[in-house]
Amino acid sequence: MIFGIHPVREAIEAGTEIEKIYFRKTAGESLTAADRTNAGAASALREQAEEAGIHIQEVPVEKLNRLTRNGNHQGVAAVIAAISYKDINELAEELEAQIAAGEAPLVMLIDSVTDIRNFGAIARSAECAGVAALIMPAKNSAPVNAEAIKSSAGALTLIPVSRVGSLKGAVALLRNIGMQCVAATEKSDTLVYETDFTRPTVIVMGAEDKGISRDILNLCDMRACIPLAGRIESLNVGAAAAVVLFEARRQRFEQG
Structure with missing residues (x-):
């Protein structure tokens, strides 16, 4: 598991095998100023992930907190594949x-x-x-x-x-x-x-x-x-x- 907008972006650009990327579900949730700042970068990252064919899923912030053990995930966490896939x-x-x-x-x-x-x-x-x-x-x-x-x-x-x-x-x-x-x-x-x-x-x-x-x-x-x-x-x-x-x-x- 890696988390944070920049680490996940770097992993995609490095060609790391990523199983899934979790994005914070923001609809209906109250956002802090930091959340709103990260939203634009997270949106761009989501487009990058979709272009790379990576499976994405929106989840509540509570799940991201559990997955990252309350780390500074910035609304994004990625599961690294356990194996290398064959083209x-x-x-x-x-x-x-x-x-x-x-x-x-x-x-x-x-x-x-x-x-x-x-x-x-x-x-x-x-x-x-x-x-x-x-x-x-x-x-x-x-x-x-x-x-x-x-x-x-x-x-x-x-x-x-x-x-x-x-x-x-x-x-x-x-x-x-x-x-x-x-x-x-x-x-x-x-x-x-x-x-x-x-x-x-x-x-x-x-x-x-x-x-x-x-x-x-x-x-x-x-x-x-x-x-x-x-x-x-x-x-x-x-x-x-x-x-x-x-x-x-x-x-x-x-x-x-």
Whole structure:
């Protein structure tokens, strides 16, 4: 955590990986003269953060006081990312080279998974299954923090993670280099066991409550479901990801 207008600005300009920036919510609050002085600089910083694609959130001053332990935050605090993210274009180039060499990379793309424990479980299963990279949205996603790393048993420090502003753009890019996109969803009559995962594949998993968004679902090449025999309608996304990943791993193992 870093705080204060100038330290946060310097971190952005230095290219520091920033998970999120909290700005003081000023609507309806009484401001001191110092607060009003900082407001202009904080507004300019907010524009800079938005241009850099950094997720921002407005919070009451009480939360900023707690986060900074009553430090001189000037209405701004930033959470530094616990890992270095992989650029999606650089990742695509590496995957394309692997495909050209006759390999079949496996990638996991998660659409708005916000629960840290599920996110960590997905990363752990992905690393154990030999996934080449994990792709996640910059917004509406679980933070990559110490708790997430612990939930992943350290997998998030081992597997490349790409955080993108547009999941649609990422899907289009990966399809363009020759990867098929398979949506893991109950909205399918095709079982995961009937799906060919031996090809270069992006497995798409959706949010815990809403599943994969319609826009992303429509971009996928195919949909596959996990057959359930019990009375509960679905697995949580962490368990579902493990099932799909290791079905892909099984197929590749049998193929040799």
